[in-house]
Amino acid sequence: MNSLKFCADILADYGASESEILELLTYNHNVFAPPLLEQLHQPQSESYLATWEQYAKNAATVGAYAALQPHLVQLQFPIMAGISETEEYRAATRKGKSTTQMKTATGLTLFQPEQLQLYIYPTLAGGIPVLVAGNRPDFTSLVQALTRRNEPHPVPDSMGACIVAGYNNWHRVHQYQQQWLLENQDHQGDWAAEFQRLIKRPELYQDRFILLSRGAYSNVTATDLGLDEQTWLELSGKIRLEHECTHYVTRRWFGSMRNNILDEIIADYRGMINAIATYRADWFLHFVGLEAFPTYRQGGRLENYRGEPPLSDGAFKVLQRLVKNAAENLEKFEQEYRHAVRTKPEEMAILMALTTLRLEELASEQGVSLIETAVNDQKKLIFNAHEIETR
Structure with a gap:
């Protein structure tokens, strides 16, 4: 739907003033772009993955940190103010210089470097x-x-994961340089010019990867959710992993990965589906600090x-x-939809549908039907893309 008047009317019904309506209409602007059809049926891993697969192979022998x-x-550097x-x-x-003779390159200290894990996870x-x-x-x-x-910038307790995007991997640059010099032995003096060309192709040297912690998700305790400690830690890991992978998918498919609550609603939905095969609004409200609504818990993720x-x-x-209200509508949708077969196209359709809606729409009285309509529309899109692919 995405009618600004429809959304503005919802905000007015929620008691927002004119200035607050303008604030929220701007904040809730949906920046997700429709995906390319070929992405839906032929997901291609990014070019840096081959290097990381080698890292993971080595990690199986010597450990991830080593x-x-x-x-x-x-x-190769410690955490230190001003470094x-x-x-x-x-x-x-910034220049990829060797740290061998650098006095400040004393290494990053980890308490349990042997416990660091590295693996490749298959996302959509x-x-x-x-x-x-x-x-x-x-x-x-x-x-x-x-x-x-x-x-040593502080990391919020509620932060249990992050995606490192646009990471300049100098190892890949050096690999590229070695290969280029090998293939251009008569023109080695031109490496500076080739490096300038390389800079314009970030896919050849920039990586993305996910950092995860092992603690309770969103700093919510097992007691808060009525679970035993071990069960909650295991579920936390599954929610956290799929949450971050969803951000990665929205960045690749829909061109956006923001610190916005709509992104978080979508990612937590996917996380819970991965962990418990359903969606619970009460869990999500705990995650963001709204478990005692209308009271907001300071320090919550929101x-x-x-x-x-x-x-x-x-x-x-x-x-x-x-x-x-958006969380409760999403739970109602899931309760009606949970009996459907969880095929990959179904999962893709729901994810795509949620990226087409604004927060005001998800929270509206028509929220459940809007989700259902959007899911059906995306199913048709996926089906048509498959038909085109198989012709």
């Missing part, structure tokens, strides 16, 4: 490398090293997705109501 540290340059501005760090991370859009830290401090260190330039610039207090209050 396999990765020689190649991921940030793992990202040092000459040595900049030379290593192709494989992606997954790194699982052995404990919370090690996860924090890896996040700081690989996404915060080895600076505040991580308040937007930039942040929503005003009034708009954030309305957002909480939208999120609660």
Whole structure:
């Protein structure tokens, strides 16, 4: 539907003022683009995966940390305030210089490096490398090293995973250089020019991978959900993995991966389907800090997705109501749909359908029927794409 008047009317019914309506219409703007049809039936892993498959193969023998540290340059430096501005760090991370003689390259300290795991996970859009830290401090260190330039910036307790995107892998650059020099022995002086051409092709040197922790999902305890500790830890791992993989799929297929609550609703839906084969609104509300709605629990995940610039207090209050009702509508849809066969095309259709809707639509009184209509539309699209593919 995506009618702004329809969405504005919903926001007004929720008690939003004129200024808050404008804030929320902007915040809830759906930026997902329709996927290319060939992506739906022939998912292709990205070119960097071959290198990471070799890392994973080596990790099976020597351990993930030992396999990765020689190649991921940030793992060769400690977490230290100001290190990202040092000459040595900049030379290593921005120019690919060897760290062998660098005094500051003392290595990233992990409490349990032997517990670090690396594997390739098959998503709907192709494989992606997954790194699982052995404990919370090690996860924090890896996040700081690989996404915060080895600076000791705080990592929220509610953050249990992240996707490292656009990672400049100097190992791949050096591999490319070696191959190019081998094939151009008479023109080795032209490597500088070739490097400038390489920079314009990020698929040849930039990687994506997922970092996961092992703790309770969204910092929610087993007691909160009425589960035993071991069961909840196992389910947390499954939810967290599929959640991050969903972000990866939306980035590849729909061109977007944002810190926005719509992205989180979709990713948590996929995560719960992967873990418990259904969707529970009460679990999701715990995850985002709305389990005692209308009271919001400070420190809940929802505040991580308040937007930039942040929503005003009034708009954030309305957002909480939208999120609660959207989750409940999604649960109602799932209760009606759960008896359907969970084929890959069915899963794809639901994911695609959710990316076509705005949060206001998901939260509306018509939310369940809007989801159903969108799913049926996407099924037709997938079927037509398959028909074209098989002709």
